[in-house]
Amino acid sequence: MERKSFLKSLMIGAVTSSIVAEACQKDSIATSTSSSGSTTTGGTSVINGSCSVAPTETEGPFPTKSPASYVRSDITDGRTGYKLAVNIFLVNSNNSCNALPGALVDIWHCDAQGNYSEYGGSGLQSTNYTSVHFLRGRQTTDSNGAVAFTSIFPGWYSGRATHIHVHVYNSSGTSLKVTQIAFPEGSGTAVAAVNGYSKGLSGYTYNASDNVFGDGYALELATVTGNTTDGFVLNITFAVPA
Template sequence: MQRKDFLRNGFAALGLVSIVPLACSKEDVTSPSGNDDTGGSSATGDCTVSPTETAGPFPTKTPSSLVRSDIRDDRTGVVLSVNITILNTNNSCTALQNAIVDIWHCDKDGYYSEYGGTGMQSVDYTNVNFLRGRQTTGTDGLVTFTSVFPGWYAGRAPHIHVHVYNTSGTSLLVTQIAFPEDVTKTVYTTAQLYGYTKGTQDTSNAADNIFSDSLDQELATIAGSISEGYTLTHTVYVAG
């Protein structure tokens, strides 16, 4: 997979959030395709590893200290339940038990915890760790988190970062999860009472430099409503 260029245009005109564009490109790796997933699955149903993606400029600094299922802290927004199933391609895509799963994402305003006060993110959140957490899969390969629906920032489609380790702590995969655009449009244009005031995202999934060539493998299924909250369901395939 070739490295893609960073998105360069259209950021200064936004003026809605003080974040310099952080459109990280894919790593120079060969990512298998054909992941069979209930949310954005491949039509082939192949048992292959999910795409490897960059951890981005804001990875969790000490994930082992954030073992928790409710990752909201003081962040407000539409409630989002995150259900991620880890399957093992080395064992006919059966559930991978005792896998360690870290997730992290921005808040409704597009800001990340653990970083800030720099050109990359002007608002300083270096001393907090909201919207970051770690869980271990059960016999069904499932981890669940309670979070808030993420916002967006210039140059990226809405997303969640995922890092999967085996039970010994060896890294198996870093990937990302995309959101259906009909759902994001609903939240960003009608959930003002929950604090979503920036309007519709500036970058579509198809134009996103992470998802543009792998969206069918990284697109989650999301069900629910603004008032009742949403549930995200996604399957990640690793060579465990």
């Protein structure tokens, strides 16, 4: 394990603290706030033309090795599970929180069994999927700052709540934000309906205890609707500085 620090910025000062980082631990948080006239869209508060910047998270131990090679909207790539439509909307925190067109958005997540493609055969993941590339993809935001992916509902693995990784670049390929998507939990939610697929939820790590989301996940929490028969739809808005 390595020791990392994260910074929580407020209008009146900053407090720095250290936490012990594990495989998918939070790196840092950066937010901007205002005091009145707020609205909320897909997890991001827009306050009189300002908005809270999405927290910065680690890419984790399983980032996509060649993301430019997987420009596609359907990232299922043969993996079975409940259908999930992923809709991500980006706004520019440096431009009055207007939509951010032309940004590159990479996403990746584990399969129903909790395994990642492009990795495996080691202590982190015993199943070897080094030669396949399922559940990874890249799209470019449209004029509304939107991208859409077709995937499956992620499974889970020890130490982590259900999540999706997101990496945002500008059109020139400069990294703007690495973050993660959290899922609502509890009775009546999609997480409860999926019930961990064949693994169930015994031993599941919930958001509040997750080593990424445990210090706060309000700006990363998606809206998820649907059911196991028709599939699920995920919507989230992230504010990023561009």
